[in-house]
Amino acid sequence: MQFFLYEVVARIVSVYLCVVCYRTLRDGLAERKITSFSSDAIDSILAAFMDPSIRVAHRDTAPVRYWILMGVQVFGLVGCCGVAMFGWWHPTT
Numbered sequence: 001m002q003f004f005l006y007e008v009v010a011r012i013v014s015v016y017l018c019v020v021c022y023r024t025l026r027d028g029l030a031e032r033k034i035t036s037f038s039s040d041a042i043d044s045i046l047a048a049f050m051d052p053s054i055r056v057a058h059r060d061t062a063p064v065r066y067w068i069l070m071g072v073q074v075f076g077l078v079g080c081c082g083v084a085m086f087g088w089w090h091p092t093t
Contacts, residue, residue, distance in 0.1 A: 010088035014080040021077035025070065032059040034069045 028034035036055050057065040 014083035
């Protein structure tokens with residue numbers, strides 16, 4: 001029963017993250033800008049006090065940073081779609 005609950009939760013979370021990644025990609029391509037993110041807790045706290053225009057990567061002014069962020073979003077979208085379709089893999093011990 002526990003394995004089944006892990007599968008359901010993993011698929012629900014991955015579908016949600018697929019939708020979020022898709023919206024971010026769609027908006028980034030349409031508006032030609034994308035907001036950077038950080039996985040570090042301190043950076044995310046400090047980002048709340050930063051000017052939002054500093055965290056935005058524009059396609060025309062910072063193309064390398066823009067395409068790196070778009071690539072990260074594509075990688076996340078593909079990974080989440082894989083988990084949503086095929087499930088979460090648990091090693092046998």
